[in-house]
Amino acid sequence: MSRVLIKGNEAVVRGAILAGCRAFYGYPITPASEIAETAAVLFPQVGGTFLQAESEIGAINMVYGAAATGERAMTASSSPGISLKLEGISYAAGSELPMVIVDIMRGGPGLGNIAPEQSDYNQMVKGGGHGNYKLIVLAPNSAQEMCDLTMRAFELADRYRTPVIVLADGFVGQMMEPVQLPEPVAELPSKDWCVNGTAATRDNLISSIYMDPDELEEHNAKLQRKYDKIEQREILWEEIETEDAEIILVGYGIVSRILQSVVEEGRKRGLALGLLRPISLCPFPAPRIAELAETTEMFFAVEMSNGQMVHDIRLAVRHKRPVEFYGRMGGSVPTTQEILAKVQEHLPEKARI
Amino acid sequence: MKKVLEKPDSFYDEFVRKPGANPHSTHYCPGCGHGVVHKLIAETMDDFEIQDRTVFVSPVGCAVFGYYYFHCGNIQVPHGRAPAVATGIKRALPDSVVISYQGDGDLAAIGGNNILQAANRGENITVIFVNNAIYGMTGSQMAPTTLLGQKTTTTPEGRSAANEGYPLRVSELLATLEAPVYIERVAITDAKHVMKARKAIRKGIQNQMEGRGFSFVEILSSCPTGWKMTPSEAKEWLGGSMIDYFPLSVLKNKNGVHPDPDGARKQSNGHYVSRSEILKIVGAGSSADRRFAQPTVSSGFDNPRIKVSGFGGQGILLLGQLLAQGAMLSDYFATWLPSYGPEMRGGTANCHVIISNERIGSPLVTDTDVLMAMNLPSLDKFEKDVRTDGLILVNSSLIERRVARDDVCSVYVPATELADKLGEPKTANMVMLGAFVACSKLLSEESILASLQAKVKRTEFLELNRSAFNAGFESVCQ
Ligand SMILES: Cc1ncc(C[n+]2csc(CCOP(=O)(O)OP(=O)(O)O)c2C)c(N)n1
Ligand code: SF4
Numbered sequence: 001m002s003r004v005l006i007k008g009n010e011a012v013v014r015g016a017i018l019a020g021c022r023a024f025y026g027y028p029i030t031p032a033s034e035i036a037e038t039a040a041v042l043f044p045q046v047g048g049t050f051l052q053a054e055s056e057i058g059a060i061n062m063v064y065g066a067a068a069t070g071e072r073a074m075t076a077s078s079s080p081g082i083s084l085k086l087e088g089i090s091y092a093a094g095s096e097l098p099m100v101i102v103d104i105m106r107g108g109p110g111l112g113n114i115a116p117e118q119s120d121y122n123q124m125v126k127g128g129g130h131g132n133y134k135l136i137v138l139a140p141n142s143a144q145e146m147c148d149l150t151m152r153a154f155e156l157a158d159r160y161r162t163p164v165i166v167l168a169d170g171f172v173g174q175m176m177e178p179v180q181l182p183e184p185v186a187e188l189p190s191k192d193w194c195v196n197g198t199a200a201t202r203d204n205l206i207s208s209i210y211m212d213p214d215e216l217e218e219h220n221a222k223l224q225r226k227y228d229k230i231e232q233r234e235i236l237w238e239e240i241e242t243e244d245a246e247i248i249l250v251g252y253g254i255v256s257r258i259l260q261s262v263v264e265e266g267r268k269r270g271l272a273l274g275l276l277r278p279i280s281l282c283p284f285p286a287p288r289i290a291e292l293a294e295t296t297e298m299f300f301a302v303e304m305s306n307g308q309m310v311h312d313i314r315l316a317v318r319h320k321r322p323v324e325f326y327g328r329m330g331g332s333v334p335t336t337q338e339i340l341a342k343v344q345e346h347l348p349e350k351a352r353i
Numbered sequence: 354m355k356k357v358l359e360k361p362d363s364f365y366d367e368f369v370r371k372p373g374a375n376p377h378s379t380h381y382c383p384g385c386g387h388g389v390v391h392k393l394i395a396e397t398m399d400d401f402e403i404q405d406r407t408v409f410v411s412p413v414g415c416a417v418f419g420y421y422y423f424h425c426g427n428i429q430v431p432h433g434r435a436p437a438v439a440t441g442i443k444r445a446l447p448d449s450v451v452i453s454y455q456g457d458g459d460l461a462a463i464g465g466n467n468i469l470q471a472a473n474r475g476e477n478i479t480v481i482f483v484n485n486a487i488y489g490m491t492g493s494q495m496a497p498t499t500l501l502g503q504k505t506t507t508t509p510e511g512r513s514a515a516n517e518g519y520p521l522r523v524s525e526l527l528a529t530l531e532a533p534v535y536i537e538r539v540a541i542t543d544a545k546h547v548m549k550a551r552k553a554i555r556k557g558i559q560n561q562m563e564g565r566g567f568s569f570v571e572i573l574s575s576c577p578t579g580w581k582m583t584p585s586e587a588k589e590w591l592g593g594s595m596i597d598y599f600p601l602s603v604l605k606n607k608n609g610v611h612p613d614p615d616g617a618r619k620q621s622n623g624h625y626v627s628r629s630e631i632l633k634i635v636g637a638g639s640s641a642d643r644r645f646a647q648p649t650v651s652s653g654f655d656n657p658r659i660k661v662s663g664f665g666g667q668g669i670l671l672l673g674q675l676l677a678q679g680a681m682l683s684d685y686f687a688t689w690l691p692s693y694g695p696e697m698r699g700g701t702a703n704c705h706v707i708i709s710n711e712r713i714g715s716p717l718v719t720d721t722d723v724l725m726a727m728n729l730p731s732l733d734k735f736e737k738d739v740r741t742d743g744l745i746l747v748n749s750s751l752i753e754r755r756v757a758r759d760d761v762c763s764v765y766v767p768a769t770e771l772a773d774k775l776g777e778p779k780t781a782n783m784v785m786l787g788a789f790v791a792c793s794k795l796l797s798e799e800s801i802l803a804s805l806q807a808k809v810k811r812t813e814f815l816e817l818n819r820s821a822f823n824a825g826f827e828s829v830c831q
Contacts, residue, residue, distance in 0.1 A: 004636045005678045005687070014635040023445060045634045047624040049444045053437065054470035061434035061467070065441025068428045069408075073441065091431050175716050176674065176689040178681040181637040184628055195426030195442075197449030199405040205370070205420050207411075207429035212372055254716075261714030335719045 094208025115331020245274025384584025386574025433464025663727025787825025
């Protein structure tokens with residue numbers, strides 16, 4: 001099948017349609033608006049619903065309603081809008097409703113700016129909303145993955161009855177690359193738990209209320225068992241040149257693309273660099289990082305934030321190895337040369353090949 | 354008439370979802386209006402035989418446990434958001450009957466915008482609004498509908514207009530909107546009024562079944578507990594002070610009006626779309642199954658990192674996209690990254706394009722192999738980033754100075770002039786593209802023209818752009 005040159009944001013919508021999603025509820029915000037704009041064009045053509053909601057709160061609750069009927073449904077926004085959606089996301093986690101939420105991160109806190117940042121890591125990976133819930137968080141780093149991981153997000157959402165986040169930054173959303181469009185999903189899973197206005201679902205209830213503390217504890221325990229299962233099965237990551245690496249760079253999203261260049265450049269200069277790129281941020285590839293900590297000298301995390309993912313790396317490494325951090329904030333994207341210079345400041349002797 | 358004594362079928366016989374000892378009594382306080390309203394709704398569901406089609410949306414408030422009672426599909430939702438959730442349900446299930454049930458805090462305070470917007474969209478749903486002038490569930494705090502002087506735990510001296518404003522008449526407010534088809538305020542004081550409330554609920558639901566659009570029934574209802582009254586005192590206050598401020602009437606009734614055209618549009622969704630149609634819609638297999646051979650690239654132009662820069666309106670982003678598209682059609686890897694946001698509004702636009710035979714890491718172009726400078730600020734800003742022996746293409750029509758460096762290759766292209774000659778100054782970008790292709794031999798002319806075809810739909814523009822490309826190409830070859 002042929003390839004198309006499209007933006008990451010446009011690839012998300014195509015992935016959603018190919019995954020059988022037919023309900024999109026959104027609210028404009030840069031740099032995520034193209035997702036809504038593309039959905040406004042394409043969703044009606046495939047017999048789906050597109051609606052611009054009154055706010056992000058409205059949008060996430062419309063998705064809540066659509067998802068409760070068993071439909072594959074989604075919304076997309078950027079950081080401040082995601083903050084508004086958190087109550088709804090917590091409800092969806094509690095009610096175990098599958099849905100996909102795309103966050104094209106921008107600079108914060110507050111209104112910040114519209115330039116790319118990765119400062120929603122904590123908000124998405126650590127819960128963000130109230131209660132003992134976790135989300136599945138996927139971090140694409142190309143237009144192709146914006147399509148593919150959106151499709152996967154729907155699959156995981158249904159498999160585990162849980163909200164799934166596609167977490168990207170302004171650059172991954174705005175960047176155009178050739179995308180190979182996959183086959184549409186032929187058959188959607190049946191959902192006997194849903195409420196779809198038929199006799200068969202008459203006794204079904206979508207709710208997150210458990211008034212009795214014991215019942216709520218049991219419900220939470222069940223959620224935790226689900227999260228454990230997800231952790232055992234659904235970790236995704238990519239490695240480049242880690243076999244003999246003395247320094248393993250860790251980054252996700254657009255940063256991982258830059259780190260790939262850093263590894264190439266560094267190797268040319270005789271530095272034993274490798275890259276580990278978490279694709280799923282939750283569940284985090286902690287087991288693999290722990291394994292690599294046995295052989296590598298140090299880890300070097302790069303994020304476009306004040307250092308959020310680095311804490312998960314440190315937890316995984318358990319002080320066996322140093323974990324250095326370099327971050328940019330405010331929408332400045334670190335360059336290959338800049339990162340390479342920082343890495344060289346921390347270079348252990350062994351890292352020279 | 355058996356139902357006067359028995360529970361309606363749409364009510365559970367035993368409230369098994371309700372914790373505690375007595376599965377036959379509701380969780381509501383004695384004298385509470387919610388139970389009466391519930392019964393009226395369930396009877397209507399029975400009468401219309403819609404139990405299986407109904408989706409009941411419970412709010413946050415004392416009616417949060419609506420699903421203890423209604424024997425139909427139930428969805429419990431966040432505080433105030435019932436109309437938004439109901440929208441998502443109804444759009445997914447146009448044939449269902451969606452009943453959105455809310456209290457006054459839920460609907461008129463935290464959810465004020467959600468109800469306003471759902472009403473204004475004319476969602477084909479039925480909203481039952483129970484106005485008891487107080488927050489019952491959380492322990493008698495002020496509601497937007499609390500009357501002036503009414504004491505609540507957060508207005509201990511009574512509500513004052515100066516501090517809290519006036520009680521909100523929601524039905525009147527919504528009646529100013531174009532879309533709603535039916536708005537009525539009723540009260541459940543005595544048997545006569547209950548009959549009226551029953552009629553209103555029936556009408557609200559029937560409207561939905563007929564696809565007519567948004568129906569809203571406000572029901573004045575007692576909360577003896579919140580009002581600190583006995584049930585009979587509460588009834589009296591409801592019939593007096595409440596009705597005085599919230600007059601009972603039909604505020605809107607678009608009788609005999611043709612079903613809302615919007616409703617019809619919403620119903621039309623969900624048509625079947627085949628696999629091949631879907632693929633076409635998302636763009637697979639459309640433009641370019643065509644592939645083009647990679648020409649023999651001029652030395653120094655392998656895997657180039659390119660920056661295109663100029664002012665907004667010069668077609669900078671399109672130029673970059675055509676490069677990337679041509680590269681894709683020639684089986685290269687390619688990335689295109691725009692400057693976006695305020696930077697562009699300031700008048701300058703630039704994009705980064707990388708074309709490579711290998712998987713591309715960073716899509717950012719800092720160390721630049723090729724700079725296409727379409728205006729002076731672009732040259733001023735990016736000249737220094739070009740690597741030694743790199744290429745700078747200068748739009749000499751708009752840039753009077755020469756490139757200051759002597760360790761790069763500079764090519765001067767009168768792009769705007771050549772475009773002017775063709776009668777369309779906007780094609781200067783294509784002139785520049787032609788010049789670049791002539792210098793680099795990175796892509797075949799055919800691949801660029803195929804890209805143009807994919808991006809530029811109107812044939813007259815296509816011809817013009819093709820001429821501009823050729824003009825640029827030849828200007829370099831000369
Ligand atoms: C986001 C949020 N804020 C506040 C609450 C607490 N709360 C629960 S019910 C309620 C008010 C309910 O009043 P109303 O809608 O009038 O219903 P009633 O109980 O009187 O029937 C409030 C403020 C909540 N559950 N969620
Ligand atoms: S507090 Fe008021 S609204 Fe709530 S159940 Fe009691 S009487 Fe009804």
